[in-house]
Amino acid sequence: MPEKPMDEVMEAAAGAHFSGLRLDSLRLSSPSTPSSPSSARASQVLSPESASSAAAPRQPFLIGVCGGTASGKTTVCDMIIQQLHDHRVVLVNQDSFYRGLTGEESKHVQDYNFDHPDAFDTEQLLECMGKLKSGHSVNVPIYDFKNHRRCSESFRKVNASDVIILEGILVFHDPQVRNLMDMKIFVDTDADIRLARRIRRDTVERGRDVSSVLEQIRGMHTLIRDRDITTPDFVFYSDRLIRLVVEHGLGHLPFTEKQVVTPTGSVYMGVDFCKKLCGVSIVRSGESMENALRACCKGIKIGKILIHRDGDNGKQLIYEKLPKDISERHVLLLDPVLGTGNSANQAIELLIQKGVPESWIIFLNLISAPEGIHCVCKRFPSVKIVTSEIDVALNEDFRVIPGLGEFGDRYFGTDN
Structure with missing residues (x-):
């Protein structure tokens, strides 16, 4: 000790x-x-x-x-x-x-x-x-x-x-x-x-009640799931949802009490968030979440992990570039869609091999399949998952249903 x-x-x-x-x-x-x-x-x-x-x-x-x-x-x-x-x-x-x-x-x-x-x-x-x-x-x-x-x-x-x-x-x-x-x-x-904390976990602290927040999120999901939406609108509403998820994920980081003096000379008791933090995006759709993270955390370091996906097999690591001191940092893992969970598990396993404690990893995504959540939580029970909606299931092609298609192609405009 x-x-x-x-x-x-x-x-x-x-x-x-x-x-x-x-x-x-x-x-x-x-x-x-x-x-x-x-x-x-x-x-x-x-x-x-x-x-x-x-x-x-x-x-x-x-x-x-x-x-x-x-x-x-x-x-x-x-x-x-x-x-x-x-x-x-x-x-x-x-x-x-x-x-x-x-x-x-x-x-x-x-x-x-x-x-x-x-x-x-x-x-x-x-x-x-x-x-x-x-x-x-x-x-x-x-x-x-x-x-x-x-x-x-x-x-x-x-x-x-x-x-x-x-x-x-x-x-x-x-x-x-x-x-x-x-x-x-x-x-x-x-x-x-404790009740307020439970509610705050499922709401955004912007003066709106639970119902209005849920309706707003549901409305944005309706837009980005529409196959006929234009690319600019898809990007706009995806970015809004991503920002909500990132802000909620940051709320799970440890912080300490801190006193500051206001311009009126008064003392304000606030909080000081964890300084040792970095983002890691799973290439390439995870890169769509980087701007929101940078907007919330100025100057944050962001690493990359590229995993080859072939059906439900996400175990082939192609490329990784991570901060040298990542073992000392809390990690926000970024990927908009949690499907089978195989790619996420491979990325989390790599982070743990690099020395990151399992409980220091927060996985941020927009939609999750129940199978993917179960897969990740079963193997890494200390990892936190923050998502904006849990979908119904995976189909026989391992695609999330109802889902929103190939997120990376739709976001970066490379879909057909």
């Missing part, structure tokens, strides 16, 4: 205030009383360690992060990982340990309570965390949220690390799981704030 106090790490988390979090040779102070009931708060509990244990080989340090939906758990986890970049850190999500539904439960899935402790396989969670605490690698299950079952032949291998972060809405429920933790952080955010 680093020598810097953990309160510096946690105070950097966006939109939340934390108290009493200090790490000094794996010893913590007691949590203080939160100053504001309406702000996000965190508390910790640590079992005391005897002086003799300091001489023993150091085990991985396990941090539990718990809180309600949209409370800010992901932001807290991302900032911990970002601050501990000199150490090996792994993130384990409680969602990976959902129990598979029975046939009868699947028939009435709308009535199933996924937020109840019984929805999770706590025994397997305990087994996996115990092995990680002992310095062994484990195979974490991958849950298929579409079919509500475990992917029987697929696992996510998690290697032994210096720091383990266990995140979930109910990770503090079972006492055996709690007893494994060296630090416990509960992100407590008022229900109205």
